[in-house]
Amino acid sequence: MSAATQSASRIPSTADKALDIAEQLAQTRGFNGFSYADIAAELHITKASLHYHFASKAALGRALITRYTAAFQQALSTIQGHAAQRLRRYVQLYESVLVRDRMCLCGMLAAEYSTLPAPMQTELRRFFDLNDTWLASALDEGRTAGELNFEGSGVEAARTLTAGLEGAMLLARSYEEPDRFAVAAQRLLTQVGVSRPSGEATPTRRAAAAGKRRS
Numbered sequence: 001m002s003a004a005t006q007s008a009s010r011i012p013s014t015a016d017k018a019l020d021i022a023e024q025l026a027q028t029r030g031f032n033g034f035s036y037a038d039i040a041a042e043l044h045i046t047k048a049s050l051h052y053h054f055a056s057k058a059a060l061g062r063a064l065i066t067r068y069t070a071a072f073q074q075a076l077s078t079i080q081g082h083a084a085q086r087l088r089r090y091v092q093l094y095e096s097v098l099v100r101d102r103m104c105l106c107g108m109l110a111a112e113y114s115t116l117p118a119p120m121q122t123e124l125r126r127f128f129d130l131n132d133t134w135l136a137s138a139l140d141e142g143r144t145a146g147e148l149n150f151e152g153s154g155v156e157a158a159r160t161l162t163a164g165l166e167g168a169m170l171l172a173r174s175y176e177e178p179d180r181f182a183v184a185a186q187r188l189l190t191q192v193g194v195s196r197p198s199g200e201a202t203p204t205r206r207a208a209a210a211g212k213r214r215s
Contacts, residue, residue, distance in 0.1 A: 015053040015063075017043055022064050027102035031061055031112050031120075058117040061109075065123040068105045069130060076134050083142025084194045087161075090135065091185045094165050098178050107166040132158045139192060148193040157192055164188040 012020070021042045025034040036057060040047045054060035072093070079089045097104055106127040113121060135158035142148030150157050168184035186196050 014043065014045070014049075018050060018053060018060070019064055019067055022060055023068065023105060024102070026064065027097070027105050027108055031109055032115060058120065061117065061120045062123055065106065065109065065120060065127060069123065069127045072127070073130060076130075083138050083145065083147050084189075086138045087135075087142075087189055087192070087194050088197075090138075091165065091189065094169060094185070095178070095181065098169055098172060098181055101173065101176075103169055103173060104166060107169060110166070128162065131162050134158075135161055142193070150192040161188050161192070 018039050021039050022034070025038060036047045036050050040050050043050070054063065075093055076090075079086050081089070094104060106124055109116065109120070109124055110128075113124065116124070132155055136154035139148060139150065139157050140154035143150065143154070165181075165185060165188065168181045168188075172178055172181035172184075189196070
C-alpha cells in the first residue's frame with residue numbers, strides 16, 4: 001500500500017520526494033500534523049521551491065491521495081485466486097503498512113475529513129468507493145461459488161470489512177501490537193466465511209522474518 005516505491009529505472013523528482021515525505025508524515029501524524037516547512041526541511045529546499053511544485057497544501061494533499069489510490073488500485077490488480085485467497089491478500093495490504101508503524105493514508109485522513117478541502121474529500125471518497133467495488137465483487141463471487149457465506153449484500157459486507165480493518169489498525173497502532181490487528185482481521189474474515197489457514201504467520205512474525213532476511 002505504500003506509494004513511495006519508485007521504479008528502479010526512474011530517478012524520483014523533487015515532487016515525487018515531496019509526496020513520499022508527505023505520505024509518511026500523513027500516515028503517522030495526520031494531514032494537519034505537518035506543514036510545508038517540515039517537508040522543505042527534509043528535502044533541504046525552501047518553502048518557495050516547494051510551492052513551485054504544489055501551489056498549496058491542498059494541492060499537495062489531493063495529489064497525495066490520487067497517487068495513493070493509483071498505487072492501491074495497482075496492488076489490487078495483482079491479487080489473484082479464489083475469493084478467500086483474494087480477501088486474505090487484501091488484508092495483507094493493510095498489515096504491510098501497520099508493521100512499519102504507519103496507518104492507511106486514507107483511513108488516517110478520514111479521521112480529519114471535516115477539516116480537509118473539498119477536492120481532497122472527493123478523492124478520499126473515491127478511494128473508499130474503489131475498495132467497496134473490489135471487495136463487493138470478490139464477496140459476491142465467493143458466495144455465488146458457495147465458498148463464502150454472509151448475510152446482506154456484497155456491498156454491505158464490503159463496507160463492514162473496510163470499516164473494521166481501518167478501526168483495527170487504529171487500535172493496534174495505539175497499543176503497538178500488530179497482532180491485535182491480525183486477530184480482529186481474522187474475525188472479520190470469519191464473518192464472511194473465510195477461515196484462517198493453518199500455520200499462517202501473524203504480521204509480527206512476518207515482520208520479524210522479513211527483518212532477518214534483510215540483515
